Amino acid sequence: MKIALAQINVIIGDFEYNLKKMKAFIEQAKAQNADMIIFPELATTGYPPRDFLEFKDFISKAESLIENLKSHSKEIAIVLGTPTVNPVIEGKDLYNSVVFLYEGKEIYRQHKTLLPTYDIFDEARYFEEASTWDIVEFKGKKIALSICEDLWNLGNENPLYTINPMDEMMKKHPDFIINVSASPFDYNHARERIKVLKENVKAYQMPIFYVNHVGAQTDIIFDGGSLVLDNKGNVLKELPYFEEKLEIIELEKTFNQNPENQQDKNKIKLIHDALIIGIKDYFDKIGFKTAILGLSGGLDSAVTTVLAVKALGKDNVRVLLMPSQFSSEHSIKDAVDLAKNLGIRYDIVPIKSIFDEYLKTLNPLFEGKKFDVTEENIQARTRGNLLMAISNKFGNILLNTTNKSEMAVGYGTLYGDLSGGLSVIGDVYKTEVYELADYINKDKEIIPIHTIIKPPSAELRPDQKDTDSLPDYPLLDPILKLYIEGRKGPDEIIQNGYDEKLVNRILKMVNRNEFKRHQTAPVLRVSPKAFGMGRRMPIVAKYLE
């Protein structure tokens, strides 16, 4: 039996586009004599469709897509995820289902049992969990159909659920497992995915065909990396990351012991590639072509600009250099050097005259108060306004260049440098931004070396350095990581050897600046705990403040 894995990049709610995409993959699979083609979880709607699921109109469009697909299932079985309506009045209105289409009909439908409701996931918000389980028979084989999380309750020290749907399906003696997934990327995830699938093979002693989404849906990036594990738990095939792919595997091969066959899992390479598809898909899927960003001569805007150029092409990225009286000469030179290295358009737009005009207008109201963060913010907001003006005039999207360390402690100006339609490196700590820069420069110096080695500065007052207000990043970042990714309290962090006063000061900064993060752009998620929908914090609160 030939089984086709269809690792596709769909658009949420674009049923016409998604159907066309699936039909093209089906045609390809048929041309290669596949018996079956597998698409990911909620392939009809895209993932996550969020509250669109509450619209009957949206669900009926997904149902129409399935109707349409049936007619293409005459010679090939089509397996895919889609929302289906719960026929019973009690409970949630929908199921998250996998349907098995063949010979023009729906042969079987299995609902998802384990509904992830943590981090970015909200499935219990929409779906009722499965309460019956069966297998589907196809060409003499018995197949257990599962959906993503259904296989993830094994091999955890702290399982989130009290049951395993596969235990139920085992009563029907399946020959192999299909898992349709929507399993978002983070830099650890591909490894965990393989570990979890291996645990399942160990427990159930049969091969697994695992098909994931690929591509970015706003902030959430799917890496693909679809998998076939043989019945010994070896990776027979891991599909590439960050690209669409149709792969055909002979079922028979999965009953042999195969050598491991995995993709490169270098953390910084993965982040690099993820951010590029994150930018690309954001633009492609909303129909924009060109980006603008402010280039300061510093590291964050340099790395963001390089990633934008890789995603969109050098003709589609332009930058503004917006020096003030506090900008150093080398900043402008570093920025110009980068723009020239990349071959992108740059314009130098000094902000002094506008800044002065603000001060003149505000002077009567400032009551003789001294230069403080207000004047720093006016500069940052003037720059934001200039960038948005070009963005509005020419239809560019402004990319935000704030890193995760800054986002965490609120080191940035709301409506100023925190502006932008998409935050590219808002889930990348400053120390990781350095690693990204080294990765970018690995073959030749694209980012000027001076940008990398000089001390970070916002240049909003004379001789300012980040370290005036923040600890060194190599000290700050691990504390942030223990708090944000690790969800450790102050005592636990201090027990890791960090100074008590410093820890308390940092956690307070993180919590106090929730209001800023509430108003910033969606952040491309590359870590297990990114700012955004996956981290939900009260704004008005007094915990650790």
Add this chain to the structure above:
Amino acid sequence: MKIALAQINVIIGDFEYNLKKMKAFIEQAKAQNADMIIFPELATTGYPPRDFLEFKDFISKAESLIENLKSHSKEIAIVLGTPTVNPVIEGKDLYNSVVFLYEGKEIYRQHKTLLPTYDIFDEARYFEEASTWDIVEFKGKKIALSICEDLWNLGNENPLYTINPMDEMMKKHPDFIINVSASPFDYNHARERIKVLKENVKAYQMPIFYVNHVGAQTDIIFDGGSLVLDNKGNVLKELPYFEEKLEIIELEKTFNQNPENQQDKNKIKLIHDALIIGIKDYFDKIGFKTAILGLSGGLDSAVTTVLAVKALGKDNVRVLLMPSQFSSEHSIKDAVDLAKNLGIRYDIVPIKSIFDEYLKTLNPLFEGKKFDVTEENIQARTRGNLLMAISNKFGNILLNTTNKSEMAVGYGTLYGDLSGGLSVIGDVYKTEVYELADYINKDKEIIPIHTIIKPPSAELRPDQKDTDSLPDYPLLDPILKLYIEGRKGPDEIIQNGYDEKLVNRILKMVNRNEFKRHQTAPVLRVSPKAFGMGRRMPIVAKYLE
């Protein structure tokens, strides 16, 4: 038996403050010889604590608070909600529990069964549901302890859950029901709450003591309105809305047939009062005293300013009038009149010179392109920048004045008039803002009548009117409401008698502007479906676009 209902306003994560508050209420109740005092759901942590629940340190602080309360329970039973740790490794780590403290000990603990996971609620994200049920005996009475949603699966056409925990508890023959709640305000909610409790009395034939939170937690406002229903389902007592209150009720009274005793439920009055406590608590709980806002002479900023003055006092609100060359003479007069009526400080800060300086700076980059939305946005953003400058210099919070109709269709400038720390009327449609203005003016003309009767305009280009780009609000608002509150698809809305082209245009505007709403301030929630955490939409999507 004397039962005290403690309708309290706590601060999320401020365990010290919350304990002090509870102790004060306990002392009062003791002084009045109460046998028992009831606090709301998750009274220790405040509601919603969101992902703070994932921090062990946070949970152990809630546990310490309970330990401390036990010593106060020697002569009075204390009933309250708190998160508790799930002792079993399988399933979520926490329960949402109600604990019954007496004679210095925890006598009983009941976990919540029905975990709301819709709109603003995320309880399945954190909590395991109850699987055992019992009653607690106290002074010869058997009491069924329930938590908020536990009673809400009755009397619905479309029940969200497949069980009712009260059905289980009935096996133990309780005498009455206690319900500790965190049931947020919307303008329909008090009515629904009473309807649901009456359904429960009808089903279970016993009195109910229902205790709710009061006060705002960022965007979510609790109205209080705690209730005692007698065993015939009559409202023996409904506590006031939007204020803290200790009320003592004799249990024996609830076994007589009492006359109905309800609070005023006028929709506009409720919204008015809710917004005031929403502003007040936002400032009080983060420790700010003063607000700033831009006063345009239009209706939205006028209504917002009045509400701010009512919440914070006239000495704590200041406004900027920021006319441009496109502002009409009457706008300035209307704004000045309002400021004078309210007795608040106003400053007139013309933006022309800054605007001109922007244009001068940008002119070489604009390549001779015509005046368009870019120049409109520059004005709005200059105003935003001026307001934020005063806010930064003097420690005011900028209040946002955008209404729900504008938020919905994206009629507003990101980083301009969409700026602000808190959106006051972002959940109030324009047609309702008119009603609020009439309500404010019911006894005397506070808002100048000319502000109310003139056609709405952003005044960003010559002779601009809102109706240049939008349908009249009395036509727009009902369509928005069908889509946003009603979650109707285009066909269903058109079947309500609206023009197809218009409907499609409006829904497209709503969906296309999700990116703006993603970056705006928290919106005080007064309707059953507000923008914010309760409405989760993809940003990059193609549904109805």
